[in-house]
Amino acid sequence: MAIAMQIHVPEISSSTVQKEAEDVSPSIQAEAIAAGRAAPLSFRNWGYRHASRRNFSVRNLNLDIHAGERVLLLGASGIGKSTILEGAAGLLGVDAVEAALADSSQSNEPSNAPSRASITQLVDSDGGTTEGSIFVGNQPVYDAIGRVGLVLQDPDAQAIFQRLGDNVAFGPENMNVPRSKIWKRVEECLHEVGLDDVQLHRSTTHLSGGQMQRLALAGALAMRPGVLLLDEPTANLDPDGVRQIVGAVRNVVDSQHSTMVLVEHRAEPWIDMIDRVVVLGLERDSADPSNSSDAAEDESSRKGFRRTVIVADGTPDEVFTDETLDFGQLGIWMPKRYRKASDEIHRVHGEGEPDASPQVGTGTTILATRDLAIGRNGRAIAEHINLDFAQGQITALVGANGVGKSTLSMTLAGLLKPVDGVVQATPELAGDLKSDDPYAWKSTALASRISYVFQNPEHQFAKGTVLEEVMLAPLKIGMEESQAQSIARTLLKRFNLLQYAKANPYTLSGGEKRRLTVASAMAAAPRVLLLDEPTFGQDRRTWMQIVRYINSLRCDGVCVIVVTHDREMVTALDARVVELVPASSDSEQAWKAEHASSQTHDDTIVVSDAAARKEQPRQSSHSRFIAALNPAIRLIGAMLVTIPLLLSLDWVSASMALGLELLFFLCAGLSPWRILKYSWPIFVGAPGAALAVLLYGKVGGDTWWQWGMIHITDRSATLAVATAIRILAIGIPAIIMVFGIDATDLADSFTQILHLPDRFVYGGLAGIRLFSVLQDDWAALTSSRRSRGLGDENAVVAFFPQAFALLVLSIRRSTMLATAMETRGFGSTLPRSHARISQLHGIDYWFMGICVTIPIVALISAVCTGTYVFLGGN
DSSP: OOOOEEEOOOOOOHHHHHHHHTTSOHHHHHHHHHHTOOOOEEEEEEEEEOTTOSSOSEEEEEEEEOTTOEEEEEOOTTSSHHHHHHHHTTOSSHHHHHHHHHHHHTSSOGGGOOOGGGEEEEEOTTSOEEEEEEEETTEEGGGOTTTEEEEOSOGGGGOOSSBHHHHHHHHHHHTTOOHHHHHHHHHHHHHHTTOTTSOTTOBGGGSOHHHHHHHHHHHHHTTOOSEEEEESTTTTOOHHHHHHHHHHHHHHHHHHOOEEEEEOSOOGGGGGGOSEEEEEEEEEOTTOGGGGSOOOSSGGGGOSSEEEEEEEEEOHHHHHTOTTOOHHHHTOOOOGGGOOGGGSOOOOOOTTOOSSOTTTTTSOEEEEEEEEEEEETTEEEEEEEOOEEETTOEEEEEESTTSSHHHHHHHHTTSSOOSEEEEEEOHHHHTTOSOOOGGGSOHHHHHTTEEEEOSSGGGTOOSSSHHHHHHHHHHHTTOOHHHHHHHHHHHHHHTTOGGGTTSOGGGSOHHHHHHHHHHHHHTTOOSEEEEESTTTTOOHHHHHHHHHHHHHHHHTTOEEEEEOOOHHHHHHHTOEEEEEEETTOOTTHHHHHHTGGGOSSEEEEEEOOTTTOOOOOOOSOSSHHHHTSOHHHHHHHHHHHHGGGGGBOOHHHHHHHHHHHHHHHHHTTOOHHHHHHHHHHHHHHHHHHHHHHHHHSOOOSSEEEEETTEEEEHHHHHHHHHHHHHHHHHHHHHHHHHTTOOHHHHHHHHHHTSOOOHHHHHHHHHHHHHHHHHHHHHHHHHHHHHHTTOTTSOHHHHHHHHHHHHHHHHHHHHHHHHHHHHHTTTTOSSOOOOSSOOOOOHHHHHHHHHHHHHHHHHHHHHHHHTOOOBTTOO
C-alpha cells in the first residue's frame, strides 16, 4: 500500500520537552530523574483515524505529561482514550514511519530527508491516518521501544506464549535483563498481581478472563517501564483482584518512579495514587460544512470534523470539586469521596414496574437445575447444584475470577453440556418443544427463548454492519425485515450506537462492542437473557442505559441472569445473588457480608478452587532419554535419520532402518503400544501407498495379474513392499522425535544453538500459540452461532461463514499479537537475553551419532545384498 506522508516542521526539540518537564512538582521530578527511568510524554496536535472510519478517533490533541506523574485519563466511552494509549506506546503508524524514512533514504536529495520527529501526517499500511507527533522524553515515540509498557483492554490479545511464566519473562528478555534476574522478577510480578499460586508452566488457555488480565499486567510490570500505560486493567476483576492490581501498580511506580497514565472508568481504588486528572471531551469544528446540513439518518455523517479537547485538567480535588463540570453528561463516575447524594447508585425503577421484588420475580419458575454438575471436557468443578429461576427475576452470578461463573451460565443457556444432572425448562419456556433440556433444542428454538451475551464481544459478531448485527436474531426467528430493522434502530438509539449503524462491528471501541452485543441479544425478545459482564468498559451514562433496560426487561417478565463483578449494578437492580465460592477460600465472603442487607434470597455454590486445579508439567516425550534431548537436536536428528533413506527404494535398506529405529525406541523406554499410538497415521497410510504402487507401479518380471491400467508384476510387488516399509521407516521417527516438543523450548534452541534471528523465530512461535487460541475461538463461535439461531444450518453451508468469521478473528488476533509483542519491547535494536538456557550435552552428541549411523548401516546393507536402487531406478 502506498504511504501518504506530509512533512511539517513545528518540531519539538529536546530542550522544549525538558523545559516542560521542569514545570512539574520538583519532588516528583527529582525522584523521577534520580531513578533514571521515568520520562515525560508529550502529544503535539496528535490524532488518529482508523482505516474504516470517516471520523478521527482523536484529533488535535495537545497534552504534556511530566516525568513521574500519575495521570488519570477520563472521558466518555468511545471518545478515544484507548487510541491515545496505543499512540503513546508507538503502535499506530510505525510501519508508515519506517517506510517514509526508507523512501527518503533512497532519495537523490538526502539533505531534504525527514527525521522521525518531522513526520507529522501519514497513512499506514492498514489505511489509518496519523497526524501530529508524540514524544517520550526527547525521542519520537517510534524510537522509544521498551521504554513504554502498555496493558491493553483485551487481556487475551497479550498472551504471547503458551506457558504462563514465559509471557512475563518475555519483556525482560527483550530489555536484555540478565538471565539470573529474570525469573526472580517474574515471580515478584506474579506475586504482586495475585498469580503466585498458579504454576509457571500453566497453559494460558486454562486461565479465566480475569487471570489473563492479571497476567497481562504482570508482563508489563516486569519490564520496569519508564512510562506505564494502563487501559482499564481492573475492569474484569473481582474485588480482591482489584486490590491486588492497584497495589502492584503502586509498588512499581513508587519503587521505579515511573510515569503512569491510567484509563479507568471506576477510579475510586486508584484515587490515592493519582496526581492529576485529565478529562477529555469533543468539540465540533465550526468550519465543518456538515454543521449546516439537514438532519441525516446516519449521525456519523455529521461528525467527520471534530477536535479532542481537554475540558478539565488538575489535581483530583480540583477536578472532582469543579461545579462547572457536568460529570453525568461526560459519562464520568465520581469517586466515592467526591460524591454527592445525587451521585449515589440506588435501585432503579421503571414504568409499569410490578410489585414483586427483582430478587423473587413473579414466583413462576421458568428455568431450573436439578443435581447439576458443571465443567468442561467431562471434568466437574461443581456438583449438586439446585437452583430455580423465575420470570421477572434478576439473578447475579458472582465470585472470584476463574471460579466457574461463565461455565455455569453457558450451561444454563444450553451451550455447554452438563457433566451430570439436568438443566430443565418449564412448560412456560419450552412451549411445544418435545424436550425440556435447552442443550437438546435446535438453534432457532433456543434463540427465541434463551439469549446469551458472551464475555468476548467479537465471538458474537456475524454480520458486516452494526445494524445487520442487531437485526440478525429477529430475522432468524421469522420476523419481517421491516419490523426487525425498526427494533434494531430503536435498540441502537437506546444504547447510543445509531451513529454507527453502517460501521463494521469490529471497528467499535471496547465499550461500544459490549453495548452492541447486549442490544443484539435483546433484539430477539427472549424469555431468558444471560449476560456475561454486560457493563464492562461502560461510562456512567451508558452503564445507566444498560441497567435501566435490564430492569425494563424484568418488568416485562423476562428472567435475567448476569455474570458480574459490578457491585453497583447488583445494587441498582436489587438482584438476587448466587455466589460461587472456592472450596478452600473465603475471599468472597466479604463481598457477601457487605451486601447482606440488600439480598433477601441468597445461594452459595462451592466449586473446586481455581488455583488448586493443578496441571502437570507437559512432558515432551514419554521416553526420558528423548525428553532430555535438546529440542533442535531432536528435530535435526529426525531429519538425519530419514532423509538419506530417500536415496534408495529397496526393501532391504528400509527393513534394516526400520528395525534399528524400533530397537532404539524400545531401548529408549517406549513400549510397542506407545510407538503405535504415536504413529498410527503412518500405519494407516503406508498400506494405501503400497497398494497404489502394487497396482500401478513399474513393470518387471512375471505378471501376476493385469486388467486395464492395473498391472501387477514381480517388480511392482517388490516396490510395494519397499514403499510400505520405507514409509514406516521415515514416518515413525519423524513423528515420535518431533511430537511433544514445546514450541517455546524449540524457539530458545533455534536462537541459542542455531543462532537464527530472534524476530523470525519468536514471531513464528507466537503464531504457533495463535493456532491453539483459534481452536478455542472456533468453539466459542460455534456456541455463539447456536445462541443466535445460526446453528441449524446444513453443516457444509454453516462451515463457510463460520470459517470466514474465524479468519477475521485470526487476522485481528495476529495484528493484536504483533502489537502485544511490540509493547513488550520486541523488535528493538537492543540485544536480547534468554530466560531459559538451551545447551548441548553429551546425550545430544550420542543421539546425533545414532541418527547418522542408522541410515548408513541401512544403505550399506542394501549395497551388499545387491538390492540398492538409486532413487528408485528407472
